[in-house]
Amino acid sequence: MQNTPVVSALLNYKTLNRRRFHVPAHAGLPLGNHFQALSQQLGFSSALLDVDLTELDGLDVLSIPEGCIAESQALTAERYGVAHTFYSINGTSGGLHACLLASFQPDDAVLTPRNAHRSIIAGLVLAGLNPVWCEPIWYADWGLWGDVSPATVEQAFKQNPNIKGVIITHPTYEGLATDLETIAKLCKTHNKRLIVDEAHGALFAWHKAFPQSACELPEAISADAIVQSPHKTGGSLTQSAWVHLPKGSAISPQRLQQALNHLQTTSPSYLLLASLDLASAWLASVDFQQALQRQLLRVQRLERQLQAVPSVRLLRKTHLPVLACGRPALDETRFYLRHATLSGETVAEILETERGLSYESCNPYGALYLTSFQHGEADFQAFADGFTWVDEQSVIEEIQHEKAFEPVKQASFMMPEVALSPRNAFFHEDVETVTLAEAQGRISAETIVRCPPGIPVLLPGERIQPSHLSLLGQTGTQAIQVIVG
Ligand SMILES: Cc1ncc(COP(=O)(O)O)c(C=O)c1O
Known part of the structure; x- marks a missing residue:
């Protein structure tokens, strides 16, 4: 049985049965009258609210952990084979923001792929870093931006020796x-x-069927x-x-803790902390390995079922380059697929409304579905049946002009023309709001x-190109904040 120190501390706290003269004001009870019924319908029961606690005597402090949080974080570090783990x-x-603050000095240059998540852009603004953008690989058959090749990283190092x-x-x-x-070797x-x-x-380190986790890289x-x-x-x-x-990180744990403390609330939710404690123990358990094994078998069967559906093309590791470490280049528990005649958005919406299958995301080309160790046989079968059903529908006429599985031309706006750093654009004093029609050639002040x-379609400090405008239209953007002049 895996240890769960945060959960134990919470359970212990409950047994003390104290009268609560402290935050949170709900004091472990649903709100009164009409709101009580609503809370209960939502599942905000007394049992749940009772453990919605924050830093109290008998529990631990997230910013200076010495008790149950410290113990839980240390256990997670041990389970992942790393030197230190911090809960976010x-x-x-929030974790990425803290890492950027802890790792670099203002004005440092950092190499970042253009398909980075928006949280990285916020981190660049907070830490005052200058991004050197690099182009990820475009997978035309799928309409997706993917990984960054080591050759791109090496080239960027040659061209920008100041990259930190x-x-x-x-x-x-x-x-x-x-x-x-x-890439890790190049960085060293x-x-x-x-x-x-x-x-x-988060699951990669737990099974060889997944791509390699960065936690598994050798210390050197x-x-x-x-x-x-x-x-x-x-x-x-x-x-x-x-x-x-x-082990082998150049970032000091004290510095990372300080950075996290600048960013995180001083009233951390013990519901979140307990859930991290539980998830960490679950991932290290035999039960999880068994559930994962069942999931992987179901994934293989679903793959075979979908490959037999003529109107579906499924992204699998065989479509991607082989990696140096020998591990798969794709997390195959994710199902990204294209339909022969329907856009990703249409197929996802049809399956959601007609078959009750909700999706993770979709784009004009494909749709993404995530399977979980929590899904049972019936969930997997409903997924396969849904796509077989779409295949059998002869009435679907949307986007018939699309040629089946045609490769997708690369989006041309990808490499930004940087006029200002994200931070200087964000903090610029002279900003005005313009319509999309007026925005071309201007410098964006926002993400x-x-x-x-x-x-991000548009980055702060990036000059707005004609190719941005239709994409911005698709995001529903009508007006943009730009730098004056
Ligand atoms: C690639 C990537 N990085 C970072 C994040 C941010 O993660 P979180 O939602 O946990 O803040 C996301 C969220 O979807 C993501 O897709």
């Missing part, structure tokens, strides 16, 4: 992995820091920080995440993002 209650976003570090997205939202080992050889946004990779070529969202794939509550400093996948 603001997702991977690299921020890698591994894997991408759709599960495409990077050749981490080769050229003395650059390596921060890995492993938001979608270790990353400096790895941030994961167990809330996405590991079973903890939404918003909870963790930051790992591997505009289509979520999911959270990759």
Whole structure:
């Protein structure tokens, strides 16, 4: 049985049965009258509210952990084979912000792929860093931006010797992995820091069927920080995440703690902390390995079922380059697929409304579905049946002009023309709001993002090109904040 120190401390606190003259004001009870019924319908029961506690005597302090949080973080570090783990209650976003503050000095240059998540842009603003943008690989058959090749990283180091570090997205939202080992070696050889946004990779270290986790890199070529969202794939509550400093990291744990303390609330939710404690223990358990094994078998069967559906094309590791480490280049528990005649958006919406299958994200080309160790036989079968049903529908006429599975031309706006650093654009004193029609050629003062996948269409400090305008239209943007002049 795996230890769960935060959960134990909470259970112990409950037994004390104290009268609560402290925050939170709900005092462990649903709100009165009409609101009581609503709370209960939502499942905000007394049992749940009773443990919605924050830092109290008998519990621990997230910013200076010495008790149950310290113990739980140490256990998670041991389970992942890293030197230190820190809990984040603001997702991977908050963890990445702290890593950038702790790793670099203002005005440092950092190499960042253009398909980085919006949280990286916020981190660049907060830490005052100058991004050197690099182009990820475009997978035309799928209409997706993927990993960054080691050759791109090497070239960037040659052209910009002032680069201090690299921020890698591994894997991408759709599960495409990077050749981490080769990039990590390059970073060590050229003395650059390596921060890995492993938001979608919290399970990778737990099974060889997944791509390699940055936590598994040998100490001699270790990353400096790895941030994961167990809330996405590991079973903890939404918003909870963790930051790992591997053995061999150049970041001091004290510095990272300070950075986290600048960013995180002083009233951390013990619901989130307990869920991290539970997820960490769950991932290290035999029960999880068995559940994962069942999931992987179901994934294989679903793959075969979908491959037999003529109108569906499924992204699998065989479509991607082989990685130096020999591990798969794709998280195959994710199903990204294209339909022969329907856009990703249409197929996802039809399956949602007609078959009750909700999706993770979709784009004009494909749709993304995440399977979980929590899904049973019936869930997997409903998924396969849904796509077979779409295939059988002869009435669907949307987007008939699209040729089946045609490769998608690369989006041309990808490499930004940088006029100002993200921070200087964000803090610029002279900003005005203009319509889309007036925006061409102006410098953006803001980040505009289509979520999911959270990759910015427009960056602060980027000059607005004609190719931005139609994409911005698709995000529903009507007006943009730009720098005056
Ligand atoms: C690649 C990537 N990085 C970072 C994040 C941010 O993670 P979180 O939602 O846990 O803050 C996301 C969220 O979707 C993401 O897709």
